[in-house]
Amino acid sequence: MGTATDKIKELRLEIERQEKLIKDCKHSWSKSKYDPETVQVPVYSHLEPCGSDPYPVYTYHPKQMDRWSRTCTTCGHTQYSTELVLVSTEKEPKF
Numbered sequence: 158m159g160t161a162t163d164k165i166k167e168l169r170l171e172i173e174r175q176e177k178l179i180k181d182c183k184h185s186w187s188k189s190k191y192d193p194e195t196v197q198v199p200v201y202s203h204l205e206p207c208g209s210d211p212y213p214v215y216t217y218h219p220k221q222m223d224r225w226s227r228t229c230t231t232c233g234h235t236q237y238s239t240e241l242v243l244v245s246t247e248k249e250p251k252f
């Protein structure tokens with residue numbers, strides 16, 4: 158049975174192998190989809206008395222953030238974006 162150190166080495170090699178697969182792939186991207194991410198946002202709650210130096214207490218609330226993703230159909234790599242670009246395919250006559 159391998160030691161924990163052997164296991165770490167083995168996993169590092171596997172990570173390298175997988176990263177190379179992604180790096181060498183020419184990527185054929187699927188259609189992008191709306192894929193929002195839920196993040197925890199701190200919201201001020203109250204001041205907690207602590208001697209002469211009270212400190213603010215925050216609670217965390219889930220907030221849905223806009224995000225889009227696309228996945229490579231060859232290697233399975235997924236990319237995420239939170240930005241949109243304006244794309245226009247419309248044409249109009251040029252005079």
Ligand SMILES: [Zn+2]
Pocket residue numbers: 179182183184185229230231232233234
């Ligand atoms: Zn790929």
